[in-house]
Amino acid sequence: MKWLYSAVTLLSVQLAMAAPPLRKRVDAEEACSVGYCTLNGGTTGGAGGSTTTVTTLDDLIAAVSGDDAKIVIIDGEITGNEVVKIGSNTSVLGTSSASLVGVGLRVYKEENVIIRNIAISKVLAEAGDAVGVQESNQVWVDHLDLSSDRDHDKDFYDGLLDVTHGCSGVTLSYNYLHDHWKASLVGHSDSNGSEDAALRVTYYGNFFENLNSRGPSFRFGQGHIFNNYYSSVSDGINTRDGAELLVENNVFVDSKKPLYSTDEGFAVASGNDFGDGENAAEEGSITASDLGYDYDLIATTSVASDVQSNAGQTLDF
Numbered sequence: 001m002k003w004l005y006s007a008v009t010l011l012s013v014q015l016a017m018a019a020p021p022l023r024k025r026v027d028a029e030e031a032c033s034v035g036y037c038t039l040n041g042g043t044t045g046g047a048g049g050s051t052t053t054v055t056t057l058d059d060l061i062a063a064v065s066g067d068d069a070k071i072v073i074i075d076g077e078i079t080g081n082e083v084v085k086i087g088s089n090t091s092v093l094g095t096s097s098a099s100l101v102g103v104g105l106r107v108y109k110e111e112n113v114i115i116r117n118i119a120i121s122k123v124l125a126e127a128g129d130a131v132g133v134q135e136s137n138q139v140w141v142d143h144l145d146l147s148s149d150r151d152h153d154k155d156f157y158d159g160l161l162d163v164t165h166g167c168s169g170v171t172l173s174y175n176y177l178h179d180h181w182k183a184s185l186v187g188h189s190d191s192n193g194s195e196d197a198a199l200r201v202t203y204y205g206n207f208f209e210n211l212n213s214r215g216p217s218f219r220f221g222q223g224h225i226f227n228n229y230y231s232s233v234s235d236g237i238n239t240r241d242g243a244e245l246l247v248e249n250n251v252f253v254d255s256k257k258p259l260y261s262t263d264e265g266f267a268v269a270s271g272n273d274f275g276d277g278e279n280a281a282e283e284g285s286i287t288a289s290d291l292g293y294d295y296d297l298i299a300t301t302s303v304a305s306d307v308q309s310n311a312g313q314t315l316d317f
Contacts, residue, residue, distance in 0.1 A: 023096050023316040028071050032114065032140035035171030035202030035224065038293050043138040043169065045091030045114030046071040057084075057103060064090055067110075073317055074098040074118060083128040086113055094118035096316045104130045111137045117315040119145040125158040132162050138169040145313040147179045154181035154212065164188040166198040174205040176312030181212045183233075187219025190241055190263065196220040197242075204295075207311035208233045218243045218265070224291055227298045229307035230255050237281075239265030244286040251303045252277055271300050 029047040037043040049069025054060045057080045063072045067088040075095045083104040086092060092105065094117040104123040107113045113136065120130045130146050133139050146160040160177050162185040163170055177183045184203075187196040199221025206228045208215045213235035216225075220241050226248040230236050236258040239245045242265065249271040252258040258277040259269060266284030298306055 023314055026315050026317065028073070028091065028093055028317050032142075032171055034173065034204060034295055035293065036169050036200045036291075037138060037140045037171035037202070039200075040138060040169050043112055043114060043140045043171070045112060045140070046089055047091070049089065054078075057082075060084055060103075064092055074100070077101060078103055081124060081127055083123070083132070086110065086115070088112055090114070091116070092118070093317045094313065094315075096313070098313070102127070104128050104132065106131075107133045107136045107139055109135045111139075113138070114140045114142070115144065116140075116142045117144070117313050117317065119147075119313050121145075121147045122149070123157060125155055127158075129159040129162045130157075131160070133164070133167050133170060135165040136167050136170075139163075139167065140171050140173070141175065142171075142173045143311070143313060143315050144175045146175060146177045148181075149179055150181060150210070150212070157181070159183070159185050159214070162186070163199065163201050164196065165192070166195040168198055168200040170200065171202045171204075172206060173202075174207075174307075174311045174314075176207045176209070177211065177215075178207070178209040179211075182217075183208060183211045183214045184216035185214055186216050186223065187221065187241065187243070190219065193220050193241060199223070199243075203228055205307055205311060207231075207307045208236070214238070218245060222286065222290070224248075224295075225250065226295070227303050227307070229253075229304050229311075230258065233258075235260075236277075237267070238262060239267045239281050239284075241265060244268075244284045244290075245281075246284075246286045246288065246291070247272060247281075249297050249300045249303060251275075251300060253304075271297070273300050273303075 032043040051071040077099040088110040091114040099119040148157040217238040245267040247269040260280040267281035
């Protein structure tokens with residue numbers, strides 16, 4: 001009987017190791033419910049509009065254009081070397097197999113856009129960011145897997161998830177950003193304060209791993225960064241150029257500079273686990289009441305397990 005018990009145990013372990021990750025089935029019309037995206041009437045994307053499934057680059061480009069309400073579902077792998085522009089009132093969602101290789105997504109001068117559950121990788125700098133949000137309002141980017149590699153020069157690829165040119169009402173949640181040089185930039189340049197002072201961006205539940213910098217690098221504006229997990233990120237949160245950041249209950253492992261200031265950026269930090277690093281940011285004045293929305297914090301001790309279990313392409317539509 002002992003050998004039978006051992007065989008059954010071994011088989012159970014092998015089956016567990018071979019099992020695919022559990023995926024949460026979610027409603028394609030789900031609206032953003034946390035962060036700045038809940039303000040100004042909320043962010044509903046293409047809810048109430050038509051639904052189209054695409055499997056080719058040409059079909060994707062056509063399906064996401066225009067301002068009519070629409071839900072576009074990507075199924076399978078799409079390859080190319082360009083950035084696709086998304087129109088207003090659009091939800092771009094991925095099935096469990098949705099993957100864009102060399103193809104980025106851009107929200108430019110639009111509003112009310114949702115992007116969820118897509119793996120996007122190896123978008124060359126000549127094309128643009130993996131995901132770029134510019135001069136846009138009410139945008140929710142959720143459960144993406146964003147990556148490239150660190151085998152090339154730091155400028156071979158551009159940003160993984162950049163928000164610039166005065167965007168407001170933006171929430172970035174449960175994304176997995178990994179294996180890249182410069183991960184996430186908020187604010188266009190040091191000379192763009194007149195526009196980027198309007199920036200309002202929430203980061204929560206994101207997993208940053210094996211990155212050199214920008215987790216995020218945040219210029220001007222106002223940001224809320226909470227319940228994120230950082231592993232092997234050299235330069236984490238950089239508050240710059242007068243930015244005011246509320247930084248709460250984040251966890252850092254193997255980070256040289258988890259939170260720091262340049263050019264008079266400010267932060268109010270509480271409940272964070274900086275690991276072997278420290279908070280080197282100038283003390284700010286932002287408070288939770290300045291945000292304009294309610295939220296619940298996960299205990300710092302639970303952040304690692306929650307984020308590692310849920311961040312990335314873990315949904316299905």
